[in-house]
Amino acid sequence: MGRLEHVNITVADPAATAEMLCTLFGWRIRWQGEAIHGGRTVHVGGEGDYLALYSGPPGHAPEEATDSYTRRAGLxxxxxxxxxxxxxxxxxxxxxxxxxxxxxxxxxxxxxxxxxxxxxxxxxxxx
CATH class of the missing domain: 3.30.720.110 (Signal recognition particle alu RNA binding heterodimer, srp9/1)
Structure with a gap:
């Protein structure tokens, strides 16, 4: 049987979001570094699963979804x-x-x- 290993989400500041999640839930940073399209990623979580927190290159402004529950592929x-x-x-x-x-x-x-x-x-x- 397969298991969920990670979910990758786009955030404004991966380091700040990782710090918040570590503080609230006792998680740890598993890895961080350069990512696709000149962006940056921080992996935060536990031993068997994590969130990949991604931000595009400087100046990149991702679209903001207004309602994820009605937009296809929304989180x-x-x-x-x-x-x-x-x-x-x-x-x-x-x-x-x-x-x-x-x-x-x-x-x-x-x-x-x-x-x-x-x-x-x-x-x-x-x-």
Whole structure:
């Protein structure tokens, strides 16, 4: 069976986004360096999976999607599993983000927040 190894997303500042994700979720930078089309990429995550955070060359201005849920190939959200949802929400709030759409559902609990690049992150706990 295959497994998801990584997702590659375009962000304004890969280093800043990686720092935020490491702070909120305890991840680490796995690799960073030059990337396709003169851009830069930072891989951030754990041992078996990661996010590739890409930015094009200086001066490159990617299009901004207005609604990922209705645009084909849009990124709807990134899901992150945590052991302690309350502690994760406290870190997200302390970092200046606004948690929203809290829900208890079978089999867990969750909330969402949107970060500087417009990427929505779902934080979920199954414990």
């Amino acid at each position: 709807n959200h990134i899901g992150v599993v945590v052991d302690d949802l309350s502690a994760a929400e406290a870190r997200v709030t302390a970092a200046g983000y606004a948690p929203h759409s809290h829900a208890d559902y079978e089999p867990g609990r969750r909330f969402y927040f949107r970060e500087e690049n417009g990427v929505e992150i779902e934080v979920v706990s199954y414990g």
